[in-house]
Amino acid sequence: MMLPESGDDIAVVIPAYNAGSRLEPVLLKILALIPPRQVIVVDDGSTDQTQALAAASGVEVVTHAHNRGKGVALKTGFARALAMPQVQAVITMDADGQHDPKHLPEFIRAFRQSSVDLIIGCRQLRRPPMPFFRVLSNRITSALVSRRLGLRIPDSQSGYRLHSRRLLEQMQLDTGGYETESELLLKAVRAQMKLGFITIDTIYSGETSHIRGARDTWRFIKMWLTN
Numbered sequence: 603m604m605l606p607e608s609g610d611d612i613a614v615v616i617p618a619y620n621a622g623s624r625l626e627p628v629l630l631k632i633l634a635l636i637p638p639r640q641v642i643v644v645d646d647g648s649t650d651q652t653q654a655l656a657a658a659s660g661v662e663v664v665t666h667a668h669n670r671g672k673g674v675a676l677k678t679g680f681a682r683a684l685a686m687p688q689v690q691a692v693i694t695m696d697a698d699g700q701h702d703p704k705h706l707p708e709f710i711r712a713f714r715q716s717s718v719d720l721i722i723g724c725r726q727l728r729r730p731p732m733p734f735f736r737v738l739s740n741r742i743t744s745a746l747v748s749r750r751l752g753l754r755i756p757d758s759q760s761g762y763r764l765h766s767r768r769l770l771e772q773m774q775l776d777t778g779g780y781e782t783e784s785e786l787l788l789k790a791v792r793a794q795m796k797l798g799f800i801t802i803d804t805i806y807s808g809e810t811s812h813i814r815g816a817r818d819t820w821r822f823i824k825m826w827l828t829n
Contacts, residue, residue: 612640613692616694616695619652625655642663662682666678693763705800713766722798723799765786773790
């Protein structure tokens with residue numbers, strides 16, 4: 603059953619890189635709530651069946667010829683969603699099942715009720731179920747972002763978010779990796795965009811992470827120092 607509150611003004615963007623069979627159940631749950639014409643999968647140069655599985659579900663698929671990074675995939679998805687004039691908000695989700703679609707109604711209700719520009723789905727940063735490295739990385743980056751903004755951000759690395767059209771149209775994003783989400787957050791607060799938070803489930807089931815510790819941490823530090 604489609605969400606009565608979803609309407610045609612909500613789009614869902616899913617960056618996907620070698621998501622394989624994990625993507626299929628995610629899409630099935632999303633499509634029980636959101637029409638396929640409003641769901642965009644950005645296949646970021648996958649070498650497995652990601653593109654075929656996404657296309658078979660009936661959603662829109664945009665494909666990068668080679669892997670360009672999560673931030674670039676997000677920007678591709680944002681551009682495609684904003685090309686739909688009726689879309690007023692874009693929800694981003696990961697392709698590997700770590701973001702439960704059951705929270706989609708909560709994001710949409712929060713947007714409807716408070717007209718916020720950026721809603722972040724916040725996980726419980728502890729192990730288990732989150733791996734130790736991810737807990738450490740997230741706590742450090744969240745603390746750095748919170749300090750820079752003078753505002754407590756519980757989960758700065760969460761990719762489960764709702765973005766208003768107003769926010770996305772004003773953002774000029776310079777990065778292209780996993781640090782892009784933190785860059786967007788920093789710039790949104792500085793542009794005096796209204797933030798909101800909801801609590802989401804923390805789901806880890808042994809998925810293969812595409813985050814590369816030293817490289818992606820360095821990219822975050824560079825972004826943090828220059829923004």
